[in-house]
Amino acid sequence: MLAIVAAIIFGLGLLLDLLGASLGAGITGTTFLLLGLLLLALHQAGVGTASFRTWRSDWRGRARR
Template identity: 40%
Template sequence: MLAIISAVLFFISFLVNAADISTNDTFTSTNIMLLGLMVLALHVAGIGSGWSVSGRGRRR
């Protein structure tokens, strides 16, 4: 889920940069890209990945 959010943030950042949309200082394409990188780092770290299936329900 976090990877999808990160992809959406990267896409918004690309659109802001490619269309040369003037935004205020908070929502620049660089800041949106950095938010996407932060969310991607959380995804890689395993935050928000949900339940682990590997050890649950398959006990012998």
């Protein structure tokens, strides 16, 4: 999920960079680039990827029953 959000952020950053626009208060294409990289790093670290179903019922839990 975070990777999809990062892709959208990268796309917005690219559009801002191509248009040479900023959203005021220092928000530019570079800001979106850094935010996208942060989201990708969180995705690679495993943040937001676990669900309750996979946490509770893995192959070891089924073997014990």
